[in-house]
Amino acid sequence: MFAMQFINVSKAYNGKIAVRDFNMNVNFGETVALLGPNGSGKTTLMRIAVGILRPTYGDVLIKGVSITKNPIEAKRVIGFVPDEPYVYDVLSGYENIHFIADLWGIDIREKDEEILRLAQAFEIGGVLDDAVSTYSAGMRRKLSFIMALIHDPEVLIIDEITAGLDPKSLATVELIIAGLKKKGVAILFSTHILEVAEALADRIIIVHQGEKIWEGSSKDIRASGETNKRLKDVFFELTGGPDYDIVMKYLALRGKK
Numbered sequence: 001m002f003a004m005q006f007i008n009v010s011k012a013y014n015g016k017i018a019v020r021d022f023n024m025n026v027n028f029g030e031t032v033a034l035l036g037p038n039g040s041g042k043t044t045l046m047r048i049a050v051g052i053l054r055p056t057y058g059d060v061l062i063k064g065v066s067i068t069k070n071p072i073e074a075k076r077v078i079g080f081v082p083d084e085p086y087v088y089d090v091l092s093g094y095e096n097i098h099f100i101a102d103l104w105g106i107d108i109r110e111k112d113e114e115i116l117r118l119a120q121a122f123e124i125g126g127v128l129d130d131a132v133s134t135y136s137a138g139m140r141r142k143l144s145f146i147m148a149l150i151h152d153p154e155v156l157i158i159d160e161i162t163a164g165l166d167p168k169s170l171a172t173v174e175l176i177i178a179g180l181k182k183k184g185v186a187i188l189f190s191t192h193i194l195e196v197a198e199a200l201a202d203r204i205i206i207v208h209q210g211e212k213i214w215e216g217s218s219k220d221i222r223a224s225g226e227t228n229k230r231l232k233d234v235f236f237e238l239t240g241g242p243d244y245d246i247v248m249k250y251l252a253l254r255g256k257k
Contacts, residue, residue: 001064003028003155003186004049009058011044011210018044019210022058026186028154031177033201034190037239041210042190043083046159049188050080062155079153083160085144089133093124093143096132097150104151111150118146121172138164145173156180158189162196174200194231204231208239 004026011019019041026032034042047053049060051071060067062074087096097115101108108115119125122142124135132140141164148156156177162170177187177200191197197204198218206214214234221229236242 002026002061003030003063004188005061005064006045006049007059007061009045009048009055009060011041011048011053012056017210019048019055022207022210022212024205024212024215026155026188028186029181029184031181031187031189031200031202033197033204034188034207035192035194035197035204035235036190036207040207040239042207043159044210045207046080046157046188046190049157050078051075076151077154079148079151079156081141081144081148081156081158081161083163085140085164087132087135087140087143087147090131092131093119093128093135093139096143097128097147100147101150106151115146115150118149121176122146122169138166138169141165142169145176149176154185156185156187158187161189161191161200162193170196194235198231206235206238213238 002025004024006022006024009019009022010017022041022045024032034045036042044053048055049062049067051067051074054068059069060074063077065074067074088099091099094115098108101111115128116125119128122145124139124142127135127139132143135143148158161173165173181187189200201217203215203217205212218231221231221234
């Protein structure tokens, strides 16, 4: 059984196709990265996977359970870190965590040490009793990671893994992902940073205009025989790189009277 399975997933908004016939599997103990330009469909796919959006066609199975037909059962094993944290400003950091724990039916007292260690790792342990309205964007993102992990999910989905995180916090996330992967957790994340995908993902999927256009790993690229080729080269070949001529024309005009 796959941890997560996208089956012919399509999504249209007002007749415009955002995702078309998307198929993908994620295994337990595997880390998969979604790459693609802005508007390629990455966030739409993730929101469908966690039940925030309903697909126009197709379905996502979480441990064999349909997210559209049995959403409550499917969501029990999912942890979701959105690109923009869903937190309550009027509550403290700890109260936000407590609220999520209550929704999962978890005795927060049994999780106190885990929460403390995670908060210390993310360097927000000293502000958990402060109102979230006083938090920076990065602190909110760190809090959202703790909230996503409170119920020990078997499937972890992270939209824009680097968003709001400084290098030290990102390194902390990388350590957590490596540890969860060893424990058999399936991890799906999106990113714009190609080097992050290369470093963290067992498998990389490039999405463009709502369709999967490439699937593989950094090892696959090196095994192709083109020793100097990198993921960046593949990405630009498939989705289009920066327009050198236009940039040069701009620079030539800059400062002209």
